[in-house]
Each structure stands twice: as structure tokens, then as C-alpha cells.
Amino acid sequence: MNVPMTPPIRLDAISKCYRIFQNPQDRVKQALVDRFQGVLGRKNASPLYREHWALRDVSFELQAGEAVGILGRNGAGKSTLLQIIAGTLEPTAGTVQTKGRITALLELGSGFNPEFTGRENVILNAQILGLSREDALSRFDDIAAFADIGDFIDQPVKTYSSGMMMRLAFAVQTAVDPMVLIIDEALSVGDMFFQAKCMNRINKLLDSGVALLFVSHDIGVVRQICKRAILFEAGKIRSVGGTHSVTDAYTKLVLEGYNALASAQKIHGDDGLNYGTVGITEKSKNIQPNFDQTGTNTSLMIGYEDFEKISAFNRTGNFDAKILNVQVLKCGSPAIHFDFDDEVVIKVIIHFLKDLENLNLGIQFRTPIGTNVCFFDTRLQGEFGRRYEGGQTYVFSWGLNLRLQHGNYLLSCGMSHPPIGDGCDWRFVDVVSAAYQFSVAPRSGGMIDGFFAPKAKLLITAVEPALL
Amino acid sequence: MNKYSINSAIFSLYTNRSLLRSLVIRDIEMRYRGTTLGFLWAVFYPLMMLAVYAFVFGGVFNARWGSSGGMKDFVLMLYCGLTVHAVFSETLTRSPSAILLNPSYVKKVVFPLELLPISHLASAIFNTLIGLGLLCVFLLIQHQSIPLTALCVPLVFFPLLLLTAGLAWFFAAIGVFFRDVGQMIGLAMSVLLFLSPVFYPASSAPALAQKLIYLNPLTYPIEELRAVLILGNQPDWRHLLAYLGVSIVVAIGGLWIFQKFRPAFAEVI
Numbered sequence: 001m002n003v004p005m006t007p008p009i010r011l012d013a014i015s016k017c018y019r020i021f022q023n024p025q026d027r028v029k030q031a032l033v034d035r036f037q038g039v040l041g042r043k044n045a046s047p048l049y050r051e052h053w054a055l056r057d058v059s060f061e062l063q064a065g066e067a068v069g070i071l072g073r074n075g076a077g078k079s080t081l082l083q084i085i086a087g088t089l090e091p092t093a094g095t096v097q098t099k100g101r102i103t104a105l106l107e108l109g110s111g112f113n114p115e116f117t118g119r120e121n122v123i124l125n126a127q128i129l130g131l132s133r134e135d136a137l138s139r140f141d142d143i144a145a146f147a148d149i150g151d152f153i154d155q156p157v158k159t160y161s162s163g164m165m166m167r168l169a170f171a172v173q174t175a176v177d178p179m180v181l182i183i184d185e186a187l188s189v190g191d192m193f194f195q196a197k198c199m200n201r202i203n204k205l206l207d208s209g210v211a212l213l214f215v216s217h218d219i220g221v222v223r224q225i226c227k228r229a230i231l232f233e234a235g236k237i238r239s240v241g242g243t244h245s246v247t248d249a250y251t252k253l254v255l256e257g258y259n260a261l262a263s264a265q266k267i268h269g270d271d272g273l274n275y276g277t278v279g280i281t282e283k284s285k286n287i288q289p290n291f292d293q294t295g296t297n298t299s300l301m302i303g304y305e306d307f308e309k310i311s312a313f314n315r316t317g318n319f320d321a322k323i324l325n326v327q328v329l330k331c332g333s334p335a336i337h338f339d340f341d342d343e344v345v346i347k348v349i350i351h352f353l354k355d356l357e358n359l360n361l362g363i364q365f366r367t368p369i370g371t372n373v374c375f376f377d378t379r380l381q382g383e384f385g386r387r388y389e390g391g392q393t394y395v396f397s398w399g400l401n402l403r404l405q406h407g408n409y410l411l412s413c414g415m416s417h418p419p420i421g422d423g424c425d426w427r428f429v430d431v432v433s434a435a436y437q438f439s440v441a442p443r444s445g446g447m448i449d450g451f452f453a454p455k456a457k458l459l460i461t462a463v464e465p466a467l468l
Numbered sequence: 469m470n471k472y473s474i475n476s477a478i479f480s481l482y483t484n485r486s487l488l489r490s491l492v493i494r495d496i497e498m499r500y501r502g503t504t505l506g507f508l509w510a511v512f513y514p515l516m517m518l519a520v521y522a523f524v525f526g527g528v529f530n531a532r533w534g535s536s537g538g539m540k541d542f543v544l545m546l547y548c549g550l551t552v553h554a555v556f557s558e559t560l561t562r563s564p565s566a567i568l569l570n571p572s573y574v575k576k577v578v579f580p581l582e583l584l585p586i587s588h589l590a591s592a593i594f595n596t597l598i599g600l601g602l603l604c605v606f607l608l609i610q611h612q613s614i615p616l617t618a619l620c621v622p623l624v625f626f627p628l629l630l631l632t633a634g635l636a637w638f639f640a641a642i643g644v645f646f647r648d649v650g651q652m653i654g655l656a657m658s659v660l661l662f663l664s665p666v667f668y669p670a671s672s673a674p675a676l677a678q679k680l681i682y683l684n685p686l687t688y689p690i691e692e693l694r695a696v697l698i699l700g701n702q703p704d705w706r707h708l709l710a711y712l713g714v715s716i717v718v719a720i721g722g723l724w725i726f727q728k729f730r731p732a733f734a735e736v737i
Contacts, residue, residue, distance in 0.1 A: 018735060019735075024644070024645040024646070024647075024736050025645055025646055027645055027732060027736065028642075028645045028646070028729075031729075083575070083734070086576075086577075086578065087578040088574070088575055088576065088577065088578060088734050089734050089735075090731045102578075104576070104577070106575070106576050111572050111573060111576045111577030111579065112572060113570065113572065113573070114572075115498070116494065120494060123490060124487070124490055124491070124494075125577070127484075127486060127487040127490060128487065128573075128577050128578075128579050128580075129577070132486055133486040133487075133489070133490060
């Protein structure tokens with residue numbers, strides 16, 4: 001049993017260079033030039049393309065039964081790597097050695113033809129992966145049962161929701177006895193129950209010796225599945241090792257990215273900051289020294305660009321005061337991935353254009369489908385009647401523990417004047433329905449089976465039968 | 469050694485034959501799915517086309533085959549030409565988009581892409597078989613017999629199919645990079661219908677065109693098909709052999725270019 005075997009995947013110094021052409025025709029022209037340059041005696045004609053190195057000198061091995069997480073920001077080369085391993089792309093340099101059948105869920109619906117029905121796609125897909133038609137037909141019932149999409153199996157795949165597509169693709173890819181399974185950002189589409197079902201099957205496959213390459217931005221899931229992880233940055237391997245250290249490195253990388261953005265804004269303060277119709281650029285430059293309450297090198301404007309981007313979609317109010325930025329800080333720096341019970345500080349930075357009184361600031365956590373999970377506001381904290389000065393910028397900070405179920409959350413916040421008397425109504429100053437996104441990883445000591453786990457005291461005592 | 473060699477592609481046609489079968493069956497089914505007449509269309513459609521051409525050329529223009537022969541002979545000869553042209557143009561018209569329309573087979577799975585143009589050829593052959601069946605029915609009605617030389621029909625078709633496959637591979641590969649190819653082919657096929665001896669015998673072309681018409685890839689198959697199926701003559705073996713030689717060169721050349729450009733498909737689509 002313990003004979004050393006050749007690993008299912010061995011990559012040796014893989015590089016991939018994309019030639020970026022203005023249009024597809026130039027590619028053929030270039031090919032002709034490359035071929036006949038010598039014949040014509042004309043050399044060093046300037047190339048018709050730009051080079052883009054998506055991967056440089058990447059080497060690693062994947063062992064049987066091993067699950068490896070692939071992390072990296074967008075454009076780090078993850079997808080290119082997976083395509084090379086799956087065999088749909090040729091590396092520019094280096095060698096790929098693979099053993100056995102490799103199946104891949106690259107984005108959605110890997111290899112489905114949208115015009116074909118689910119049934120036809122299942123059979124064709126299985127055949128593409130190397131099964132005979134008879135073999136494919138005999139496994140169809142199992143595949144359909146796992147995907148569990150009902151009558152849709154006989155509808156064209158183009159009518160499927162992304163969730164159904166993923167179900168069917170996952171069912172096929174895992175049912176054809178792969179040696180290596182590649183999953184790229186796909187599982188997040190399914191509902192919780194199906195995700196659990198997938199996890200179950202993934203674990204079974206891993207136990208039976210299948211190797212898994214798992215790409216996700218969801219650090220929680222990566223930590224749950226993979227023991228080892230690889231972090232890519234700009235086409236190179238930045239770190240390899242245990243999942244926890246690599247995911248931490250990834251988080252750090254993402255935050256550094258934000259920081260770089262923020263410092264770039266500081267340098268180009270005048271043109272970088274655009275507050276629309278409200279002209280408060282001058283004031284906002286002075287925010288940092290006045291209100292930096294926590295860390296040494298954090299800025300209240302970190303993440304400002306993201307905030308502007310996501311808040312722009314749905315924002316209402318009279319804008320007598322404007323929310324400049326919202327941050328959720330962990331250990332003093334803004335973060336988007338949290339563990340259960342993390343101590344966080346939520347900061348809302350608001351610039352007031354007028355003197356305002358009777359003001360309430362509320363915050364909500366919502367799930368992606370819109371369930372309000374949590375709510376708190378300034379009144380709950382006993383904060384009434386404060387007078388805010390026009391022209392001044394304030395930071396509202398809440399300290400709390402994130403005792404939330406794992407998953408993705410949207411933070412929304414809004415400033416408004418509560419009704420003063422009967423017949424009066426709320427008046428909204430600035431309501432941002434999407435202000436910040438964050439995720440909470442599954443609790444390591446056991447899942448939270450509800451949205452929220454309040455802090456509670458537990459007392460267990462034995463009761464005398466006589467008292468009953 | 470080479471992952472995308474000509475040998476590997478020919479080998480893959482064999483190893484993936486069950487996949488090819490599924491693709492072809494599906495392609496044919498798809499064409500008639502949801503129609504009331506279903507597979508009857510496969511028979512009805514060519515008959516209608518034949519009726520229209522026969523009416524226009526035989527009825528209105530009063531064309532006859534050579535000096536003698538009636539309207540019924542004209543229809544038989546015409547149908548031979550149409551059948552040969554159909555398999556060629558049907559396959560080639562679809563080839564420029566064969567790869568383009570299947571991005572998921574290019575990017576998401578390791579798919580034997582060389583099958584796609586061939587699957588179109590195979591489903592065109594299905595129509596050809598129906599066409600040949602109809603021809604035999606006409607022959608029986610007309611002459612009450614089918615000449616023994618009809619057994620040579622597969623020999624006449626084989627080089628044509630090789631040639632078509634080669635061109636289909638070529639245009640499938642080129643079509644990925646030059647989208648104009650799709651438009652050009654449609655035009656070329658319409659022109660070819662009239663430049664080939666479909667509505668007239670090759671011998672009735674003007675003297676200058678006599679030589680040029682034999683450069684047309686469809687001339688030999690059309691003329692030979694008429695010879696073996698209707699006139700009961702032996703095929704011109706010398707012509708057939710020469711045509712076969714050219715077809716093999718075109719088929720290998722087309723496949724070579726297809727394999728050459730193939731690694732770039734995923735980067736363009």
C-alpha cells in the first residue's frame with residue numbers, strides 16, 4: 001500500500017504568456033510572420049501583440065487524497081492555472097504531468113451546451129470525460145438523483161438557474177470516477193442543503209484517494225476543506241503551506257491592497273475624492289489626524305472607494321449629512337473575513353453640512369437574500385438629543401462581538417430624524433442600503449444553527465425529585 | 469510526442485466514435501424536434517426544393533439534358549447534382565461556426581474539437597442517404613431498374629467526403645479568427661451551385677469553361693454520380709484516382725491547419 005506513487009498532478013516550472021492582440025486577425029498574421037520571417041529575410045518586425053504573463057515558474061505537486069486550496073486576488077493567475085491543469089490551455093513553458101481522469105467545475109456548468117437538455121448534456125459530458133455511451137447511460141440515474149432538479153432534466157440547459165446548472169455539473173463531474181477534481185468558485189451558488197450534500201461527497205471522494213484543487217474567495221470554506229493552500233500573486237506562488245497561515249497571508253494581501261489604494265488617494269487627494277454634489281473635499285482631508293482612534297497605521301478612509309461603489313446603487317436622503325465611509329475593523333484594521341465571536345469595531349464616518357439634532361443612526365446586518373439578522377442604533381445605546389455641528393465630521397464607533405452564523409453579510413446603515421410628534425414621519429438624512437460586505441467563517445467548534453448566537457449564561461443543576 | 473498532431477486527431481476520431489455518434493444523432497434529432505412532420509421533413513424538404521428547381525429550369529426555361537431526353541430525365545440528372553452540392557455546402561456552411569458556437573467545449577473541458585466539423589459532415593451524409601434513396605425511387609419509377617454500377621456510388625462519394633472534411637477543418641479553424649469566413653462561405657456556396665454542372669451537363673459548358681469547370685471540386689463527383697447511378701456507365705477510374713489523391717492532400721492539409729491553430733482557440737474565444 002505504501003509504495004510511493006507518482007502524484008496525480010505534478011507541475012514543473014509552468015509559465016503562461018498570453019499574447020494580447022488588438023483583434024483576432026492579427027494573431028494569424030503574427031503566426032504567418034513568425035513562420036516566414038526567416039524565408040523573407042525580414043527580421044525584427046515589431047510584434048502585433050502585447051505580452052501578458054499570467055503565470056510564471058509555478059511548480060507544485062498534488063498528492064492522492066489531498067485537498068489543496070488555491071487563493072489569490074482576481075487576476076492572480078488562478079483560473080489560468082486550473083485551465084492548464086484541466087488541459088484546456090497549453091502552458092507557454094514548463095511541463096504538466098497528470099495521471100488519471102481530471103474533472104473540473106470551472107466557473108459554471110463546465111462543458112454544457114446550453115441548447116441541449118440536461119439529460120443530453122449529462123450523457124455527452126460523461127462521454128467527453130471518457131466514459132462509453134453505455135457506461136454513461138448506466139450512471140445517469142445516479143447523477144440525476146444527486147442533482148435533484150426534477151423535470152428540468154429534460155429542459156434545455158439554457159433555461160436553468162445557476163444553482164441548477166451547478167448541481168448538475170457537480171453531479172456529473174463527481175460521478176465519473178475522477179482522479180483529480182477541480183472546483184473553481186462554483187459551490188457558492190447552491191443552497192445550504194445542497195452545499196452540505198456536496199461537502200459530503202467531496203469528503204467521500206477525498207477518502208477514496210481523489211485529489212482536490214479548490215479555488216474560492218471564501219476563506220471559511222477553504223479552511224474547512226483543505227489542509228494545504230497555495231497563495232498566488234501576480235502569476236507567482238507567494239506562499240505555500242498550512243491552510244491557516246496561507247489564508248492569513250491572503251487576508252493580509254487583500255488588506256494591503258486596500259491600504260495601497262487608500263494611500264494613493266491621499267497623494268492625489270484633490271482629484272481622487274469626489275463627493276458628488278456635496279463639496280466637502282477640503283474638510284475630508286483633515287479627517288485622519290482628528291479621528292484616528294484605534295490603530296497606528298489605519299486610516300478612516302481605507303475602503304472608501306469600495307464604499308462609494310457599493311453604496312451608490314441604493315442611497316436616499318436629504319443629505320444634510322453624508323456618510324463618508326463605513327468600516328468594520330478587526331484588531332484595528334479593516335477586514336472582510338471574520339471568525340465567529342470576533343471582536344470588531346464598526347465605524348461610520350459622517351460629515352455634517354448643517355447643525356442637526358434629534359438624529360438616529362441605525363445599522364443592520366442582512367443576508368444576501370435580504371433577511372435582517374441584526375439591528376442596532378444610537379437610541380438603543382441611549383444616545384438621544386446630541387447636537388451635531390455643521391461642518392464637522394464625526395465617527396460613530398460600535399464595539400461588538402460578531403456572534404453570527406457563517407455566511408456572507410451585507411451591512412446597511414442609515415441616518416434619520418425619528419418622528420417627533422403624532423402624524424409626523426421619519427425624515428431620512430442618508431440611508432445606504434449596501435455599505436459594507438463581510439463574511440463569517442464557520443465556527444470551528446461546531447456550527448451555529450441560527451443566524452445569531454446571543455451571549456448567554458448557562459447554569460446546570462441537579463434537581464431533587466421531591467421538587468418536581 | 470505532439471499533443472495536437474494529425475495522427476492523434478485521426479486516432480481520436482476512432483476512440484471517440486461513440487461520442488461522435490451521440491453528437492450526430494442529437495444534431496439530426498434537433499433539426500426536426502418539435503415539428504409536426506418530424507423526420508418526414510428530411511424527405512419532404514429535398515422533394516420540394518427539387519420540385520422548385522425542376523419547375524424553374526425544366527418548366528419555365530425549358531432546359532433539357534443535352535440534345536435529347538425529356539423532363540423526367542432532366543429531373544434525375546438535376547437531383548444528382550443537387551445531392552452532391554448539398555452534402556458539400558451543408559457541411560461547409562456550418563463549419564466556420566463549428567468551434568465558435570461551442571465555447572464551453574473549448575474552454576471548460578478537454579473536448580475532441582476535431583469531431584465538431586466531422587459531426588456536421590456526418591449529419592449531412594444522413595441527408596445524402598435520404599437523397600440517394602429518393603433518387604433510387606425515381607429511377608425505379610422511370611426506368612423500372614437500377615443499374616448494377618450503382619454499387620460504385622460509395623466509391624464516388626468517398627473522395628468527396630474526404631475533401632469536404634479537410635475543407636471543413638480548415639474553415640472551422642480559420643473561422644475562429646476571421647468572422648468574415650461565415651459570410652463568405654454562404655456566398656461561395658450559392659455561386660458554386662450555378663458554377664457546378666448541377667443544372668447542365670459539364671459537356672454543355674462553353675469551350676473556354678470546359679477546362680475550368682474541371683477545377684471545380686464538385687464537377688467530378690456530380691458527373692461520376694450521374695454516370696454510375698443513372699447512365700449505368702463505369703466510373704472514370706483515372707479521374708477518380710486523381711480526385712482521391714487531391715482529396716487526401718486536402719484532408720490532411722485541413723486537419724494539419726486545424727491542429728496548428730487549435731492551441732490558440734481557447735485564447736481567442
